[in-house]
Amino acid sequence: MAIQLKLFSSMRKAIGQANIHWEQPVDNAQQLWDALLEKHPELKPLSASRVVAVNRQHVEPNHPLQDGDEVAFFPPVSGG
Amino acid sequence: MAIQLKLFSSMRKAIGQANIHWEQPVDNAQQLWDALLEKHPELKPLSASRVVAVNRQHVEPNHPLQDGDEVAFFPPVSGG
Amino acid sequence: MHFKLTTDPISIEDATSRLSQDGNGALVTFSGHIRPEDSFGNNLSHMEYEAYVEMAEMELQKIADTIEKRWGITELVMLHRTGRVEVNEPSVVIAVAAGHRPEGFEACRFAIDELKRTVPLWKHEVLAIPQTQSE
C-alpha cells in the first residue's frame, strides 16, 4: 500500500514535515491518523480539530483508503 | 411673495421650463401645485406621481410656504 | 466620507483611492452600469442623467450620516454621473471600507438602495435609432 500523506498548517508545523510517503497498511483515514499519532504523539493535541481530505475531497474519518490515494490532514481552514 | 420654483425630469419636460420665479400668493405646496396646473394643464397627468421638496427637503403637500422658499416638484427619483 | 456628482467618467478606483484601508479588514464596492437594452429590449444609444444637485448632496450626506450612526463606518465614497453616460459605463460607484465584511456588505447595499430611493436623480433613456436598411 502506498499513500501520499500531506499535512498542512499546525499539523505540518507540529511534526516539521509536509509530505510523508506512507506504506503501512491501513483501512481508512481514521486508522491512518491513529497510526500517525503513534509515530508523532505531538499531533495528539490537534486531533479534535482534524479535517480529512482524500484525493482533494472532504471525507468522513471512516472513509476507506486505497493504494495510491492522496490523504491530507489539516486544521479548519482560515483563508480570506 | 417670491418663490423659486424648480421642476425636474418629466415635470420640466412637460412645460419646457426648469425654473420659474413665482409671485402669486399661496399658503402651501399643494396650493402652489394647483395654481401651477391652472397655467400648465399639461402637468395634470403627472399629479399622481408628484414629489415635493421645500428648501431641498422632502415635505408633505400641505407644507406651509414662506417668502423666499425654494420649492421643487419632480417625479419619483430614478438614479443609480 | 466623500461624494461627488460629475459629468466626468467615474471608476471603482476613483472611489477606493479616497478610502483609508488602515485598520479596515473589508472593502466592498458596488458599481451600477448602463445596460445595453431598455426593459422592452430596445437598444439604447446612451443614458442621460439629470440631478437636483443641491438637494442630492444633502440626501447623500444623510445616507452617510445614517451609515456612520448605524455601523460606525466613516470610510464611504459615493460617486454618481450626471449628463450623458454610455452603455456599459458606470453611472454610480459606491465604496465602503469597514472593520469586517458583514457591516461592509450591509452598508454598501444600504447606500445604493437609499441612493435609488431618496437622492433626486433621474435617468432618461435615449434609444438607438435603427439604421434604415438598404434594399
Add this chain to the structure above:
Amino acid sequence: MHFKLTTDPISIEDATSRLSQDGNGALVTFSGHIRPEDSFGNNLSHMEYEAYVEMAEMELQKIADTIEKRWGITELVMLHRTGRVEVNEPSVVIAVAAGHRPEGFEACRFAIDELKRTVPLWKHEVLAIPQTQSE
C-alpha cells in the same frame, strides 16, 4: 469564471478587468485586507498564507458552480494570495458582475463566506518584534 492563487500582489482592478460588463448592470467587489493588529491588539509584521493548492482550486470551482446554478452568474473572479502578505494589502479579492444588484451582492457575499468556510488556505500571523528600548 476565473480564479488564481498567487504570491504576487492582487487588486480589485485585476479582478474586474477579467469580467465582462456587457449586459450586466451590477458589479460588486469584496476585498479582504490584512489588519494591522491581531485579536489581542499586538502589532503584526505581516501575514503568511499557506494553501493546499490542488484542493483549493477544486473548492473554488465548486463555489463558482454553485453561484452559476443558484443565480445564473458566470462572471465571477476570485483571487487569493499565498505566502507573505503585508499589512493593509488585500489577501483576497472577489468580483461579480450580475444583471441586477440583489443577486450581485448575494453572490459576492456567498463567494467570500464559502471561501472562508471550505477552501484549504491557512493564515499565520507574524507579530512585529518590539524594538528594545534604550535606557
